[in-house]
Amino acid sequence: MAGKSCSSKLLFNGAVTSFDRFHEIQRQLPERTSLLAVSKGHRAAAIRSLASHGHCDFGESRLQEAIPKMNELSDITKIRWHFIGHLQANKVRSVVQKFDVIHSLDSLKLAQRVSRIAGEEGKSPIVMAQVKFRIDPNKSGFSEPELLEAWFDLVKLPNIHLVGLMTIAPIMLDLNQRKTLFKQCRDLADKLDLKECSMGMSADWKEALAAGATWVRIGSGLFGERHK
Numbered sequence: 001m002a003g004k005s006c007s008s009k010l011l012f013n014g015a016v017t018s019f020d021r022f023h024e025i026q027r028q029l030p031e032r033t034s035l036l037a038v039s040k041g042h043r044a045a046a047i048r049s050l051a052s053h054g055h056c057d058f059g060e061s062r063l064q065e066a067i068p069k070m071n072e073l074s075d076i077t078k079i080r081w082h083f084i085g086h087l088q089a090n091k092v093r094s095v096v097q098k099f100d101v102i103h104s105l106d107s108l109k110l111a112q113r114v115s116r117i118a119g120e121e122g123k124s125p126i127v128m129a130q131v132k133f134r135i136d137p138n139k140s141g142f143s144e145p146e147l148l149e150a151w152f153d154l155v156k157l158p159n160i161h162l163v164g165l166m167t168i169a170p171i172m173l174d175l176n177q178r179k180t181l182f183k184q185c186r187d188l189a190d191k192l193d194l195k196e197c198s199m200g201m202s203a204d205w206k207e208a209l210a211a212g213a214t215w216v217r218i219g220s221g222l223f224g225e226r227h228k
């Protein structure tokens with residue numbers, strides 16, 4: 001896009017989104033893969049700029065941080081908000097009211113709660129099950145056996161649309177190992193007949209893409225360093 005090559009030097013200025021990076025990432029994504037712009041740690045103004053370039057999908061991981069930004073941006077009705085953080089039971093109602101997609105359903109109990117509250121709220125959120133493919137007690141998510149065990153109960157739940165799996169590669173894995181892990185996620189999604197795989201962040205989205213991601217979640221690689 002001629003005339004828009006202005007912003008790489010402004011990348012670390014919080015109010016300005018790097019349109020160069022945005023277009024560069026978009027250019028590399030195939031048809032089946034969407035960009036989730038992870039706006040946590042960035043101001044509403046950065047979201048507004050990117051939305052003015054036609055982007056609609058934004059990810060936040062903390063409800064308290066997201067709400068004031070959503071309020072500030074309520075005039076932009078085309079924005080789809082994605083919740084990507086650990087979802088605490090007492091936040092489910094607000095998240096169901098305010099978000100369109102939840103990437104981080106990490107237990108059957110949570111899924112049942114989301115389903116019930118979505119029914120009460122007259123909502124039907126799109127959801128993904130968060131899976132961890134390596135043992136990590138500090139990370140939430142289903143292990144693969146846990147997911148398979150919960151599967152028949154999960155797919156029965158009303159008021160939610162379970163469309164895919166989400167995973168986060170453990171930090172200690174190198175890029176090749178991450179690609180293997182992402183492939184595991186893609187294979188499991190295929191086995192369960194789920195279309196979506198939300199995987200890959202700034203450091204590893206190309207590996208995720210190669211393994212069959214349909215959503216890459218990119219924050220710092222798009223907006224620059226987070227403010228907080």
Ligand SMILES: *Cc1c(COP(=O)(O)O)cnc(C)c1O
Pocket residue numbers: 038040061084085168200201202203217218219220221
């Ligand atoms: C913060 C976050 C991202 C984006 O991380 P970057 O490394 O800044 O791209 C993606 N997914 C989840 C779940 C996150 O919490």
